[in-house]
Amino acid sequence: MLNYKAYCLDLDGTVYRGKTPIKEAVDFVHYLQSNGIEPFFVTNNSSMTQKQLQEKIAKMDIHVEVDHIISSSIAAANYIEEHFPKKSVFMIGEIGLQDALAAKQVVRTEAIADVVVMGIDRAINYEKLSTACLSIRAGAAFISTNSDHAFPDERGLVPGNGAFTKLVEYSTGVEPIYMGKPEAFMLEFIQEKYGYKKEEMIMIGDNYSTDILTGIHMGIHTAHVNSGVNRTEEVQMKLSQPTYCLESLHDWIK
Amino acid sequence: MLNYKAYCLDLDGTVYRGKTPIKEAVDFVHYLQSNGIEPFFVTNNSSMTQKQLQEKIAKMDIHVEVDHIISSSIAAANYIEEHFPKKSVFMIGEIGLQDALAAKQVVRTEAIADVVVMGIDRAINYEKLSTACLSIRAGAAFISTNSDHAFPDERGLVPGNGAFTKLVEYSTGVEPIYMGKPEAFMLEFIQEKYGYKKEEMIMIGDNYSTDILTGIHMGIHTAHVNSGVNRTEEVQMKLSQPTYCLESLHDWIK
CATH class of the missing domain: 3.40.50.1000 (HAD superfamily/HAD-like)
Structure with a gap:
């Protein structure tokens, strides 16, 4: 051992x-x-909650406490809690990131924010990306869960959160802090x-x-x-x- | 003179x-x-048709034939006609690009294509970006109307087509040919x-x-x-x- x-x-x-x-x-x-x-x-993975990940591996006969599952969304929520307490946050992301921010009582907004945090979001649209860019151009901190280029779905390799983050970086000229x-x-x-x-x-x-x-x-x-x-x-x-x-x-x- | x-x-x-x-x-x-x-x-500008641009400048008292207005969408359609005749084309773009491709009888598809052409598309979604990436990973030619980082709308500088093109480039590792x-x-x-x-x-x-x-x-x-x-x-x-x-x-x- x-x-x-x-x-x-x-x-x-x-x-x-x-x-x-x-x-x-x-x-x-x-x-x-x-x-x-x-x-x-x-x-x-930023898209799944700790509980969803726990359930996924439980089906594979791995049984652990949720606290022992750390995702890039959990890291992002911790980072925001530590460095940007009480700041308004604009989020691009799915349930995993949403849940992690909510657990830290992060104040989210749909308007121009003090902090932009990006995770994979398969309901992405032009409006969300514009709000991220406008916030960052106005001085918002820029946090991204991870820099993954792509990930596999049933059709093949589709764009990962790193690619969407790169879009915002290219458009604004501001580099993000990656959590993953x-x-x-x-x-x-x-x-x-x-x-x-x-x-x-x-x-x-x-x-x-x-x-x-x-x-x-x-x-x-x-x-x-x-x-x-x-x-x-x-x-x-x-x-x-x-x-x-x-x-x-x-x-x-x- | x-x-x-x-x-x-x-x-x-x-x-x-x-x-x-x-x-x-x-x-x-x-x-x-x-x-x-x-x-x-x-x-x-790839989003407006020649006719829309003609009408816009006509309001400013500039009166010209549509043929004398050349956009990056017109260049893209010409390029595809010359280099990829009869190939299937997956388009991300707005009416300007759509109209330019239609005028050249380009065969468009919503599936994996031989050619991907990208212009600004404010109705962008994850599905479109995935189809672009999957096509390019399968060997499609990759054409982009222009590399603009941002452009002004009523709220400020919002992401331009170059930023979306960069997303696909970063995800696939394939560089586009820019028309603009x-x-x-x-x-x-x-x-x-x-x-x-x-x-x-x-x-x-x-x-x-x-x-x-x-x-x-x-x-x-x-x-x-x-x-x-x-x-x-x-x-x-x-x-x-x-x-x-x-x-x-x-x-x-x-």
């Missing part, structure tokens, strides 16, 4: 692929829990809330440029699993290496 | 500001016409259709990075007017200078 206290797992590509669980990860979570350790789940991986906000939140030391934490994921870099940026150990976006051989070409390269999380069930 | 045969005037900032005519430009057009010269109007200024397609179209020599043509406008650079890219003479985006002093700082810097087009009415 390894000595970490906070195992932070990516979801898509690490714990599941779309709707299909990755058995080795499910087994690893059970193994941790049987040893009294409750892992964390760290996802750039590869930024370390979600890991910092876990560290601060539960008081872990950095050497007690590890970030585990399939995607080098999000998961592994997040851990590296945070200064904690990292483990790459060969179950998703990047193959082990690709990762081994990188200048900054993860602490571990695993074929699967079965490698750690001893 | 100058010796050019094709006077190509920008519209917004040169002939009018929003709904207000610029008197010196109106006088100059009348002066040209009284000398038997019909000027051309060259605009990045500072690319020279619109001027090339005038040259080819009417058989002008380059030394017979001049591009006149207020915006250095669109109007003046278009003329420079085309290899024709250019005149900057001090009535819009860039002041004369700014233009005089540029490495590539316009042929003339005018305070207004009254300078040329002799």
